[in-house]
Each structure stands twice: as structure tokens, then as C-alpha cells.
Amino acid sequence: MSVYCGSHSSVPRGYLDLADAVGSGLAARGWSLVWGGSQVSMMGAVARAVRRGGSTTVGVIPRALVDLEKADPEADELVVVDTMRERKREMDERADAFLALPGGLGTCEELFEVWTSRYLGMHAKPVVLLDLDDHWEGMLTWVRELRARGFASQLALDALVVARTVDEALDACAA
């Protein structure tokens, strides 16, 4: 499955622990990880935990970000692509579910692409947001407001599963 999450070294420590817990949970279920291939911040934490748990990690990273985002030499497979669009396509094709953890603009960008393509019927893979501390509440409030104002359908909102615990999120990914 594919995990999107924060890549900044400045994210609070607790989020690294969360990424670690997600990676452990994923490995415990025998799932492999497809991620952005970085060894830093939450991205690195989730990948290390997956490998520690005995599962494999497939990183997909554009050539231009190999140094900037510190491509992970421990990845079982590191797919170096030419563009951001190729990165997203590779990740989408290799995953059977998408999980977003707390993150920033890049995480939003990736989440919105798989979410919108799900409600448009372009794929049927679970799209799950793990929000245990209201990190995403502002975004979710705004999207509900879009619905109330007629700019989004309930169907679109329902295409995203919002989970409150790691187990709940992983169960939703398996659904």
C-alpha cells in the first residue's frame, strides 16, 4: 500500500512515532510499502519500521529530489523517475490502497489526486486519512463547507475514509 506523509525535518517528534507505528502495523499485516523514497522525517520513519517488521519498501523518487529528499539507500527497490507525474503514477499503480498521515502541501497534493480520482470512478482502491489529533480538521471542515455550498457531493466526501487510530486506518485500507 501507498503511504503519504510529512517530509520536513521540522515536524514534531510525535509524528515520527506515529509514522513508526503505522510502519509496524503495516508490516504486522504482511503488507509492503510504496512511498516517496525519502529517508527523512515521517517518510523515513515509516519505511524503517516496515523493514524492521520484515516487510519490503519500494521508494519512488524523481531524479531531481534524490539529493534534496535524501533517497533511502535501504529501500528494497528504489524507482528513480524523471518527473513528479511519473512518481505519482508509479506509486498509484503499485499500491492497492492509499493512506495519508499528517503532512504538508505535498501530502495534500497526493491525497487530493487519489481522492478525486476515486470519486470520479477511475479506481476503486481505498483512500484513507489518518487523523488522530485533528491535524486535518481545517481541511475537512472546508471540504464539508464545499458540500454545504453545493461545490462538492456527498459521494465525493464519502470516497475518503477518515480514521482516528492506526488500526482503524489499516482496517479501512484492507476493506
Ligand SMILES: CC(C)=CCNc1ncnc2c1ncn2[C@@H]1O[C@H](COP(=O)(O)O)[C@@H](O)[C@H]1O
Ligand atoms: C509537477 C507536479 C505534477 C507536481 C505535483 N506535486 C507533487 N507530486 C508528488 N509528490 C509531491 C508533490 N509535491 C510534493 N510532493 C512530495 O510529497 C512528499 C510530502 O511532502 P510534504 O512534506 O507533505 O510537503 C514529499 O516527498 C514531496 O516531494
